[in-house]
Amino acid sequence: MPDSPQHADVFLAAFDRAETRELAPGDVLIAAGSPADHVFNILGGTLMLSRTGRDGRRQVLSFLFRDHFVGLTTTDRYYFTVEAVTAAKVACCSRVAFDAHLSRNPGAERAFLHMTFRVLEDMLDALYSLGQRTALERLAVFLLYLRHARRLAEGLPDSDRSLAEVALPMTREDIADFLGLQKETVSRSFAQLEERGLIQRAENHRITVRNLPGLRELAGVVDFASPRRLVRP
């Protein structure tokens, strides 16, 4: 399943002429436990996919950006929540129509499978982070991940100067729940990255990268472009 340009998300044609929905920050697109009858394609903004345990512990499983896809499950109810972090816009498609689209277009099915595999590989990266990396390393990886997300969403080259600015639309608590930490630890880790001269804190929701190679070294990741997950074994 090697990358090939023509794969470029042909399955998204399922969303041509689809209804769209505008979301305000905090709006819930998918509520855990509700029937899993729609799938969505994100047209803009940032969303957050999370799962909350009985006792209130929450794990943010993924942040979602432009061109990301959400909503498919192998069960008939959603087992996760998706909510808007920033104002956002999504295209909506019924699961039935989406299924039919895949069945009618073998190319779309293959493209969708390929996308699913990329997501799976991202989750394996995240597993490595949560299982093996320290708080500081996780935060470094996270910043590179956000940088990469914007690079993809805006189609910029890795060298683009503007990428030094990294927007953090989510709260410290959201970041903490994504990285398996507490919000205080996230705060302290930001402070430590700044002390080390790797980043500079601007406002609460924006930092600028001061030493990209240093950040990558700390993260143990060269880039977030494939095949990033080969950490030189």
Add this chain to the structure above:
Amino acid sequence: MPDSPQHADVFLAAFDRAETRELAPGDVLIAAGSPADHVFNILGGTLMLSRTGRDGRRQVLSFLFRDHFVGLTTTDRYYFTVEAVTAAKVACCSRVAFDAHLSRNPGAERAFLHMTFRVLEDMLDALYSLGQRTALERLAVFLLYLRHARRLAEGLPDSDRSLAEVALPMTREDIADFLGLQKETVSRSFAQLEERGLIQRAENHRITVRNLPGLRELAGVVDFASPRRLVRP
């Protein structure tokens, strides 16, 4: 993508008349960094999929049992290692032949997509564990997971008495690297589960479950059958 029996892994037909390979404990089936030119279906035994960082930290991403599938990537080289934990037997299929099989059989492609989604959902469960659960909880979940794996592999009902015996073919260190802990912590957690009367340690590689409801309560999981990931939100 609701579960339906006819999905039952039609894509596995790709492995009909395929060559098989026998593995001894410790044998490496897939070495990280080598060309990703084959896919495998496990016919028996236990394998382990892991990723090792530059500095030697290792995350076990998954244990693999009968009927599991491994080997597909979106990159042209494997970024993970797969090795045998016990003696094992696998069916081998070239990636090209597998691709062709999926293209020729739309039903197979759909079934494969479905299987991929189940794997993805398992990884999301694992993310929740690593991010939110304590050492003791992770071990409880792990034991239920092994119990469930055997239940599936042997087609037993959940009530089967023999399921109280849980085999642990892997070492404490393998378990630790799967759960994001140190082997000492795993040892201590086993001891604590025993003190609490939830399990009893037999030999090093076998325990028996003494209090299944208690174990499930601790794990926060009712069962490892779908939809287990709805932890009563």
Add this chain to the structure above:
DNA sequence: CGGAGCCTTGATGTTCTTCAAGCGGAGTGG
């Protein structure tokens, strides 16, 4: 001006890791 929410920082506490020692089974060679 006042309050709420979010973030930061300090002090303290808990969990897990690290370091160290000893146990016991499996395999080896005398």
Add this chain to the structure above:
DNA sequence: CCACTCCGCTTGAAGAACATCAAGGCTCCG
């Protein structure tokens, strides 16, 4: 058959990393 060693496992003690508790600052908004 019996040391002997090796390796994996367990347990204890000390230490580090992260969590928890608590206080104060900032910004936004009524």
